[in-house]
Each structure stands twice: as C-alpha cells, then as structure tokens.
Amino acid sequence: MRSLASRQYVDMSRIRIEGLLAAFPKLVGTGKQHTYVETENVRYVYQPIEELYLLLITNKQSNILEDLDTLRLLSKIVPEYSPSLDEEGVCKAAFQLIFAFDEAISLGNKENVTVPQIKQYCEMESHEEKLHKLIMQSKINDTNDLMRRKVTEIEKNKIDRGKTGEGFAPTRTPNNFNDMNIRGGPGSEIGPIFTDKTKGRSSAPSPAPSKMPGGMKLSKAHKPNQFLESLKAEGEVILEDTQLRSKSSSSIPPSDPITVTIEEKLNVTVKRDGGVTNFDVQGTLALQVLNDTDGYIQLQIENQDAPGLSFRTHPNIDKQLFNGQKIVGARDPSRPFPSGQNETPLVKWRIEGLNESSLPLTVSCWPSTSGNTTVVNIEYEASDMFDLHNVIVSIPLPALRDAPSVKQIDGEWRYDSRNSVLEWSVMLIDQSNRSGSMEFSVPAADPSTFFPISVGFSASNTFSNVKVTAILPLQGGSSKYSQQVRLVTVNYQVV
Numbered sequence: 001m002r003s004l005a006s007r008q009y010v011d012m013s014r015i016r017i018e019g020l021l022a023a024f025p026k027l028v029g030t031g032k033q034h035t036y037v038e039t040e041n042v043r044y045v046y047q048p049i050e051e052l053y054l055l056l057i058t059n060k061q062s063n064i065l066e067d068l069d070t071l072r073l074l075s076k077i078v079p080e081y082s083p084s085l086d087e088e089g090v091c092k093a094a095f096q097l098i099f100a101f102d103e104a105i106s107l108g109n110k111e112n113v114t115v116p117q118i119k120q121y122c123e124m125e126s127h128e129e130k131l132h133k134l135i136m137q138s139k140i141n142d143t144n145d146l147m148r149r150k151v152t153e154i155e156k157n158k159i160d161r162g163k164t165g166e167g168f169a170p171t172r173t174p175n176n177f178n179d180m181n182i183r184g185g186p187g188s189e190i191g192p193i194f195t196d197k198t199k200g201r202s203s204a205p206s207p208a209p210s211k212m213p214g215g216m217k218l219s220k221a222h223k224p225n226q227f228l229e230s231l232k233a234e235g236e237v238i239l240e241d242t243q244l245r246s247k248s249s250s251s252i253p254p255s256d257p258i259t260v261t262i263e264e265k266l267n268v269t270v271k272r273d274g275g276v277t278n279f280d281v282q283g284t285l286a287l288q289v290l291n292d293t294d295g296y297i298q299l300q301i302e303n304q305d306a307p308g309l310s311f312r313t314h315p316n317i318d319k320q321l322f323n324g325q326k327i328v329g330a331r332d333p334s335r336p337f338p339s340g341q342n343e344t345p346l347v348k349w350r351i352e353g354l355n356e357s358s359l360p361l362t363v364s365c366w367p368s369t370s371g372n373t374t375v376v377n378i379e380y381e382a383s384d385m386f387d388l389h390n391v392i393v394s395i396p397l398p399a400l401r402d403a404p405s406v407k408q409i410d411g412e413w414r415y416d417s418r419n420s421v422l423e424w425s426v427m428l429i430d431q432s433n434r435s436g437s438m439e440f441s442v443p444a445a446d447p448s449t450f451f452p453i454s455v456g457f458s459a460s461n462t463f464s465n466v467k468v469t470a471i472l473p474l475q476g477g478s479s480k481y482s483q484q485v486r487l488v489t490v491n492y493q494v495v
Contacts, residue, residue, distance in 0.1 A: 295336025
C-alpha cells in the first residue's frame with residue numbers, strides 16, 4: 001500500500017508522516033465501509049473508495065464527530081476531480097485534489113463550505129491574467145506574421161536580382177524592417193484588444209525607406225513594448241500598464257513587519273427583471289508577521305454596526321476578549337502568531353439580509369429585435385457607497401462571423417470571438433460617472449441569448465467597514481503595520 005496524494009496541515013517531519021502511513025495497513029480492518037482506528041498517539045479515520053482508501057489522521061483529542069464530517073466532505077470531493085476512482089485517476093488529479101482539500105481544511109480545522117462552493121473557489125479566473133495572455137499572444141502572432149512577410153520579400157528580391165543580373169543593392173520595400181506598425185483588418189491574426197469609441201483607425205503614412213550605402217543591414221532588436229506603442233499610435237487603447245503593474249506589485253514582498261489584509265467577497269445573483277435571488281457577503285481578516293519577535297501582539301479593530309453582520313474567530317483566538325473589547329488576541333498570550341510569508345486568517349464574518357438597494361452595481365439589459373437586427377442597450381448604475389475599479393461587464397452573444405457593431409459606449413469594449421463574449425470595461429466608476437450605457441447591434445437573436453451577464457470589479461472599502469485601528473505589542477515588539485482593504489467579486493451575475 002502506498003500514498004497517492006497527501007496533504008498535511010501541521011508541522012510534521014517527512015519521516016514521521018511516512019511512519020504513520022506505513023503503520024496504517026497493519027491496523028486497518030476488512031469488511032467495514034466507514035470506521036476508525038486509534039493508536040497510542042493518533043487516530044486513523046478512513047473510508048474505502050472502491051480499491052482505494054481515503055485516510056484522515058488526527059490526534060486523539062480531536063472531536064470524532066467533526067473528523068467523520070470532514071471525511072465525508074473529502075469523500076465527496078474526490079469523485080468531483082478524479083476522472084476514475086483508481087490509482088491512475090487519482091495521480092492525474094493529485095494537484096486539483098490538494099487544492100480542493102486546502103479549501104475544505106484550514107490550519108487543521110474544517111471550513112464551513114460545500115462541494116459546489118469548493119469547485120467555485122478553485123475555478124475562479126483572474127481578469128488580469130487573461131488580459132496579459134491575450135497581449136502576449138498578440139505579440140507572438142504579429143511577430144510571426146512579420147517574419148513571414150520579410151522572408152517572402154527576401155526570396156522575391158533574390159529572384160528579381162537573378163533575372164536582372166543586378167548585385168545585392170538596396171531594394172525599396174513597402175515597409176522598413178524596423179517598422180512594427182501592423183494593422184489588424186478583418187482577416188488579421190491580431191488578438192482582441194480594447195478599443196475606444198472616440199478613436200478610429202487612421203492610416204498613418206509608411207516611413208521612408210532608409211538608404212544604406214553597403215546593402216541591407218539587420219537593425220537592432222526592438223524593445224519589448226514596440227508593438228504596443230505602434231498600436232497606440234493608430235488610436236488603440238491598450239490597458240496593459242495599470243493592470244499588469246498592479247498584478248506584479250501585488251507579488252512584491254511586504255516591507256512592514258506586520259501586514260493586515262481585510263477582504264470581502266461578493267456572491268450575488270440578480271434577476272434580469274429586478275429582484276435578488278442571492279446576496280452573500282463573506283469577509284476575512286488575515287495577518288502576516290515577518291519576524292517571530294513581532295508575533296506577540298493583539299489587534300484592536302472596529303467595524304460598522306451593519307444589520308445581519310456576524311463574526312467567527314479562529315479557535316486559537318480569545319473569543320471573550322474579541323466579543324467584549326473587539327481585540328483580536330491569542331487565547332494563550334505566551335504563544336506568538338505564526339510568522340513567515342503566508343497569511344494567517346484570524347477572523348471571518350458574514351452579512352445576511354441585504355436587499356437590492358445595497359447592490360454596489362446594477363446592470364440592465366434591453367434587447368430589441370427589428371427585422372434582421374437585434375439592438376441591445378446595456379446600462380449600469382453604481383451605488384454611492386463604493387468607488388469601483390476595473391469594472392468588466394461580460395455579455396454573451398450568439399455565434400458571429402464578425403465583431404458586433406458598437407454604436408455608443410461609455411468606456412471601452414473588447415470582443416472575445418473564441419467564447420463569443422462582448423466585454424465592456426470601465427477602469428473607474430466614481431462620482432463623475434455613477435451611470436453609463438452601451439449600445440450595440442448583432443444579427444437577429446433571441447433575447448435570452450444575452451444572459452447571464454457576468455460582472456467583475458473591486459473596491460477599496462467594504463460593507464462591514466472592518467479595519468484595524470492599532471497594534472498592541474505584548475512583549476516590546478513592533479507596532480508598525482500596513483493594512484490592505486478590498487472588496488472583490490467571486491460570482492456576480494444577472495440571470
């Protein structure tokens with residue numbers, strides 16, 4: 001018997017883990033569907049899954065009922081990710097299973113989640129990553145296209161010189177070798193990019209060919225952003241600077257000894273004719289301490305007294321201190337908070353009972369068919385509570401040969417022909433543009449084709465307004481800290 005996928009949530013040596021796993025086959029019984037075995041130090045909770053075993057190892061002080069509940073949740077996760085319940089299937093899906101187990105168990109404790117929620121968390125996509133890949137693929141496609149053109153021109157020049165008997169003299173070509181100013185027509189391979197409604201494509205004059213005394217010479221290598229600069233010169237709007245910079249900056253290690261991250265996630269489903277079927281707000285306060293000496297601290301927090309707001313603290317947090325004084329501190333003050341590059345979630349909360357009037361952003365879609373054309377009007381209205389950043393409204397379209405005809409838009413748009421989705425982008429919604437609209441037309445289509453509409457955005461403040469007001473050192477550590485607050489969308493749809 002050998003281990004196919006293993007994940008640990010406490011600090012243990014590899015030899016210790018291998019010893020525990022090696023002892024399990026000698027203790028397991030036969031003919032039982034679901035049971036446990038205890039030794040002097042640990043408890044084995046296991047469940048047969050066809051020819052395999054799903055094994056959970058805990059200490060004997062843990063709650064056996066919670067262990068069994070955790071095992072049942074994990075047993076439901078395995079068939080969701082493994083193509084087959086055998087050794088080959090589990091090995092193929094080992095990483096996906098580990099990621100899913102991490103969503104189900106945090107710091108050795110079971111999270112209050114369901115299997116659909118775990119699948120949703122694992123499948124979340126990053127808009128910044130998709131945009132970066134589109135830009136990089138666009139560069140690759142156009143560089144390959146340019147090189148094919150140059151090879152064809154060189155071969156043609158060789159044939160012409162062979163016919164005329166001329167030497168290797170400078171030849172006038174339509175474009176200089178340095179010219180990276182490639183335009184994308186209907187048949188171009190240039191990837192989808194954001195275009196501005198007010199800027200059209202103007203044909204820029206081709207640069208004059210350079211005259212070189214000794215024949216054709218290879219130019220110096222271009223800078224990596226030469227392609228994007230050329231597109232900007234033609235009137236294109238490229239959104240690579242701020243978004244890619246924000247993505248790279250988020251990976252920079254923190255410079256402050258203590259970093260607090262407060263994040264709320266939105267899971268919202270809105271009916272197209274009005275009304276809310278799901279409005280879920282879940283928040284987390286996480287702590288990152290770089291040095292062990294700075295881990296002996298307490299956090300003084302405050303929050304807005306919002307209806308339906310309920311908190312849940314980590315098992316190692318002093319609940320009486322938190323409920324009475326809104327101070328986040330360890331149950332045992334002699335033990336420091338974990339240090340290192342990983343964040344430790346300390347407090348979680350949830351807000352229930354919110355209605356349609358609390359929505360940060362409302363999107364309305366009005367399709368209208370006349371003859372062979374469907375005109376679609378999209379409108380957004382933002383609440384005064386938040387300033388929204390990187391707003392993306394994704395509208396599904398019927399399968400089209402050409403891009404939709406956008407007649408009016410407040411912001412930018414991009415057509416994803418592969419997925420047949422029109423993306424409406426607004427970089428910032430604040431007091432100056434709390435409402436906006438877009439109008440486009442496509443061939444006649446059923447109104448339900450344009451739903452569900454997916455919305456993504458972020459904000460720098462939250463519904464609960466939870467924030468850390470002070471760090472209270474217990475053993476002379478540092479009180480200097482930085483704080484990051486954000487509101488993000490996990491699933492925000494109009495159906």
